Amino acid sequence: MPSFTQSSSRPPAPPPAPPSLPSIFSPAFLARLYDRDEAPTASESDLAGPWRTDPIPGAPGSRAVLRAWESLEEGDPPRAVFDEEEIAELCAAALPLLGREPLFHLGSEPGGRGYPVVAFDGEQGPRECGALALFEPEVAVALHLLQGLARSPAALAAVIAAAGPGALAQVGRLLAGRWA
Numbered sequence: 001m002p003s004f005t006q007s008s009s010r011p012p013a014p015p016p017a018p019p020s021l022p023s024i025f026s027p028a029f030l031a032r033l034y035d036r037d038e039a040p041t042a043s044e045s046d047l048a049g050p051w052r053t054d055p056i057p058g059a060p061g062s063r064a065v066l067r068a069w070e071s072l073e074e075g076d077p078p079r080a081v082f083d084e085e086e087i088a089e090l091c092a093a094a095l096p097l098l099g100r101e102p103l104f105h106l107g108s109e110p111g112g113r114g115y116p117v118v119a120f121d122g123e124q125g126p127r128e129c130g131a132l133a134l135f136e137p138e139v140a141v142a143l144h145l146l147q148g149l150a151r152s153p154a155a156l157a158a159v160i161a162a163a164g165p166g167a168l169a170q171v172g173r174l175l176a177g178r179w180a
Helices: 027-034 042-047 085-099 137-151 153-163 165-178
Strands: 051-055 063-067 080-082 104-106 115-120 126-132
Touching: 042 085, 051 085, 063 085, 080 085, 085 137, 085 153, 104 126, 104 137, 115 137, 137 153, 153 165
Parallel strands: none
Antiparallel strands: 051 063, 063 080, 104 115, 115 126
């Protein structure tokens, strides 16, 4: 099963920029490493983070999405740039989820209930968890992202924070009613 990064039509990520932190590896060794093929897990490790956002000097309101150890001041290129802090925070939360192997897959042939939705739950292995009346693969992608949010308190907190104080107050009321 290909990961989202493997199945997309975007080009592969460029080789990493010179590191802003010192490395125990010599430049010659690093150059030889970049000439090798990536491991199958490279796309997940490339997006795993942790990610943070930093203000962009000279661009009020704009934020850069960087790995926790990267720095604009040291010349590290951002993974993304956004004009709004909330969108940058959502991107920082989404990147690790996109690098993971899909948690859901939509079967291409309909069965008795429709197109099967298959969940991949680690030790349990693949299991049919439902079906869609129409072939809508974007539903499997959405389920993957939502399940990823449910599994990551940090990503879930970033999404709730990006929603703003009014939405957060309503979430509190909804949860209070659900668990009353």
